[in-house]
Amino acid sequence: MHTNVLGPMQLIDAFALSVVDNGGVIAVLSSRMGSIQETTSADSLTYRTSKAAVNMVVKMAAMEHGLRGVTVVALHPGWVRTDMGGESALVGVSESVDGLRQVIGGLGADSNGGFFDHLGRSLHW
Ligand SMILES: NC(=O)c1ccc[n+]([C@@H]2O[C@H](COP(=O)([O-])OP(=O)(O)OC[C@H]3O[C@@H](n4cnc5c(N)ncnc54)[C@H](OP(=O)(O)O)[C@@H]3O)[C@@H](O)[C@H]2O)c1
Numbered sequence: 003m004h005t006n007v008l009g010p011m012q013l014i015d016a017f018a019l020s021v022v023d024n025g026g027v028i029a030v031l032s033s034r035m036g037s038i039q040e041t042t043s044a045d046s047l048t049y050r051t052s053k054a055a056v057n058m059v060v061k062m063a064a065m066e067h068g069l070r071g072v073t074v075v076a077l078h079p080g081w082v083r084t085d086m087g088g089e090s091a092l093v094g095v096s097e098s099v100d101g102l103r104q105v106i107g108g109l110g111a112d113s114n115g116g117f118f119d120h121l122g123r124s125l126h127w
Pocket of ligand 1: 005031032033034078079080081082083084085086087088091
């Protein structure tokens with residue numbers, strides 16, 4: 003909860019004004035496992051709860067900073083072959099990062115407050 007929720011909250015506070023000045027994007031690494039609607043199993047309680055909470059942080063930041071031209075989004079990187087994702091994960095690191103960069107590059111004002119995966123698909127909250 004400290005890393006996944008309070009970390010992004012503090013970073014958004016620290017950097018939001020400079021992002022506002024540049025009409026930029028704040029993209030938070032969330033997870034599909036934080037989607038309440040898409041939850042179908044009872045594993046990973048703390049992780050899922052932290053990502054659901056950070057999704058609310060994104061939504062609140064989108065409300066607060068969107069009015070000043072900033073786009074704030076939550077991103078799901080896919081199931082990625084990292085230390086966390088493990089060797090069985092479906093998506094390579096480069097593929098995930100390339101996808102996330104493309105998604106971020108293609109965001110418009112109407113994307114503010116959205117939740118997208120690395121392929122640009124909109125996810126349920
Ligand atoms: N991999 C996936 O399938 C997947 C899926 C959905 C979402 N995500 C999200 O994507 C993000 C990156 O995950 P990843 O797969 O790259 O995980 P990872 O390979 O396990 O790396 C996690 C990173 O977080 C750092 N970290 C962990 N606890 C920390 C703490 N208390 N304070 C500061 N840094 C801390 C680690 O630092 P050290 O190396 O120094 O320990 C490491 O650099 C995470 O937000 C994760 O929830 C990943």
